[in-house]
Every structure is written in C-alpha cells, then in structure tokens.
Amino acid sequence: MARRKKVYEGKAKILYEGPEPGTLVQYFKDDATAFNAQKKDIIDGKGVLNNRLSEFFMVGLGNIGVPTHFIKRLNMREQLIRACEIVPLEIIVRNVAAGTLSTRLGIEEGTPLPRPIIEFCYKDDKLGDPLVAEEHIIAFGWANQQDLDDIVALALRVNDFMSGCMMAVGIKLVDFKIEVGRIWDNDMHSLILADEISPDSCRLWDIETGKKLDKDVFRRDLGSLTDAYTEVARRLGVLPTNSGPVTRPTLIN
Ligand SMILES: Nc1ncnc2c1ncn2[C@@H]1O[C@H](COP(=O)(O)OP(=O)(O)O)[C@@H](O)[C@H]1O
Numbered sequence: 001m002a003r004r005k006k007v008y009e010g011k012a013k014i015l016y017e018g019p020e021p022g023t024l025v026q027y028f029k030d031d032a033t034a035f036n037a038q039k040k041d042i043i044d045g046k047g048v049l050n051n052r053l054s055e056f057f058m059v060g061l062g063n064i065g066v067p068t069h070f071i072k073r074l075n076m077r078e079q080l081i082r083a084c085e086i087v088p089l090e091i092i093v094r095n096v097a098a099g100t101l102s103t104r105l106g107i108e109e110g111t112p113l114p115r116p117i118i119e120f121c122y123k124d125d126k127l128g129d130p131l132v133a134e135e136h137i138i139a140f141g142w143a144n145q146q147d148l149d150d151i152v153a154l155a156l157r158v159n160d161f162m163s164g165c166m167m168a169v170g171i172k173l174v175d176f177k178i179e180v181g182r183i184w185d186n187d188m189h190s191l192i193l194a195d196e197i198s199p200d201s202c203r204l205w206d207i208e209t210g211k212k213l214d215k216d217v218f219r220r221d222l223g224s225l226t227d228a229y230t231e232v233a234r235r236l237g238v239l240p241t242n243s244g245p246v247t248r249p250t251l252i253n
C-alpha cells in the first residue's frame with residue numbers, strides 16, 4: 001500500500017508524490033468533517049463521488065479556458081494534479097445568503113444577494129479559518145494586489161460556469177469555496193484553480209423543493225449524504241441515471 005510518498009494528509013484528501021516532478025496524486029477519502037472538524041464521520045462512497053464530480057467541474061472549466069490543477073483521473077479515488085503553491089485563502093463566492101453570512105449579518109437564509117459576494121478566509125485550522133479583508137491579505141503578504149484581482153476574476157468565472165451547470169439540472173448554486181495556487185515560471189507566476197470543487201465545497205439546493213444536496217446534509221443531520229451527492233452526480237450525467245449505490249465498483253470505471 002505504501003507505494004508512494006505521502007506529502008500531506010488533510011481532513012478530506014491525501015496528497016502523494018506524483019510520477020513526475022511538479023505533479024501530485026490527490027486521493028479522496030470518505031471522511032466528512034464539519035465545524036472545523038468538531039463533527040466527524042465516515043461516509044461510504046463520498047470520496048468516489050467527489051473525485052468524479054471534481055473531475056467533471058475542473059474539466060468543464062478547463063474547456064472554457066480556466067486554468068486548473070486537474071491533469072487526469074487515475075482511478076475511483078485518485079486524480080493526477082499539478083502541484084502548486086497554495087495561496088493560504090479560502091475564497092468564498094455567494095449568490096444567496098446562507099451559513100456564516102446569514103448568522104454573522106442576520107440575513108435570512110435563502111435571501112438572494114444583489115450581486116455575487118466574494119469573501120476571503122485565512123486558511124488556518126487552528127484559527128478556525130477566520131474571515132479577513134484584502135488589507136490583511138496584502139499587509140501580511142498572503143497575496144499581492146495583482147493576485148487578488150486575478151483571484152476575483154477567476155472566482156467569478158467559476159461562479160458563472162458552475163451556476164449554469166447547476167441551473168441546467170434544476171439546482172441552485174447558493175455558494176461555494178475554492179482554493180487557488182501559484183505555478184512558477186522563473187520568477188513569474190500565474191494562478192490556477194486547485195483543491196476540489198464538489199458538494200463538500202458548495203451549497204446546492206434543489207430549485208423546486210429547496211432540498212439540500214450538499215455537505216449541510218451532514219452538518220445539520222438532514223439524511224444520507226451519499227444519497228444527496230449521488231443525486232447531484234446523476235443529474236449532471238456523471239453517473240448513469242439508473243445506477244445503484246456508488247460503493248458497487250462495477251458502476252464506475
Ligand atoms: N494542486 C495542489 N498542489 C498543492 N496542494 C494542493 C493542491 N490542491 C490542493 N492542495 C492542498 O491539499 C490539501 C487537500 O486536502 P484536504 O483534506 O482538503 O486538506 P485540509 O484539511 O487542509 O483542507 C489542502 O490543504 C489543499 O490546500
């Protein structure tokens with residue numbers, strides 16, 4: 001099993017050294033965590049679904065010219081990615097009020113926002129990923145002004161693409177989180193979309209019923225997380241519409 005060197009193990013994924021310099025293998029675990037890992041569980045099949053869904057979104061984004069870390073899927077749980085220097089920010093894009101925006105500002109969940117709102121959190125589990133302003137980001141050197149301009153443009157392109165994808169299958173993209181990283185070419189760098197895009201990192205509501213199809217199902221004990229993610233994958237055509245549970249290996253090549 002220990003055929004590769006583990007580079008990092010996080011809450012939801014493991015990174016291994018890739019076959020070539022500048023590459024990594026990203027392994028999707030079944031672990032679910034919420035509230036900064038105070039709530040934890042193992043959700044059968046979640047890693048398989050997120051590997052597939054993140055591939056689906058990253059390939060689609062790549063096709064419209066958004067640079068991403070995705071190279072190719074290796075198997076049910078692993079994908080080959082470009083290694084990058086992660087900018088230590090969680091970039092949140094919101095279309096509808098929910099979660100911490102609602103609790104912090106007292107705006108009722110479900111209220112449509114007048115325009116997409118982008119928030120930055122400093123990626124540090126020990127501090128609970130606190131919300132930060134552009135002032136902090138630049139003053140502490142986590143990113144420069146050019147990076148921030150590029151990050152905002154990239155985040156809005158991801159929002160447009162993801163909103164459209166979801167709208168087409170009857171799902172409202174309420175909000176999502178992305179991470180970006182730097183790729184260096186001598187002393188110049190460019191930014192690419194990294195980490196994952198999956199129902200772990202988005203809020204997805206059924207347009208008709210309002211039913212939640214994302215990690216809030218786990219956070220708020222609303223039922224089966226695997227069923228919710230399978231529903232998203234089926235609607236997007238990532239899984240055959242008549243397939244059974246994702247844990248049956250024959251269903252995913
Ligand atoms: N292309 C990449 N290159 C380097 N690091 C990456 C890349 N994509 C994602 N990462 C990092 O790998 C880790 C993924 O594992 P995850 O379980 O999400 O960790 P965490 O618990 O830190 O959120 C994250 O820390 C993320 O920032």
Ligand SMILES: [Mg+2]
Nearest residue numbers: 010011012195
């Ligand atoms: Mg993470």
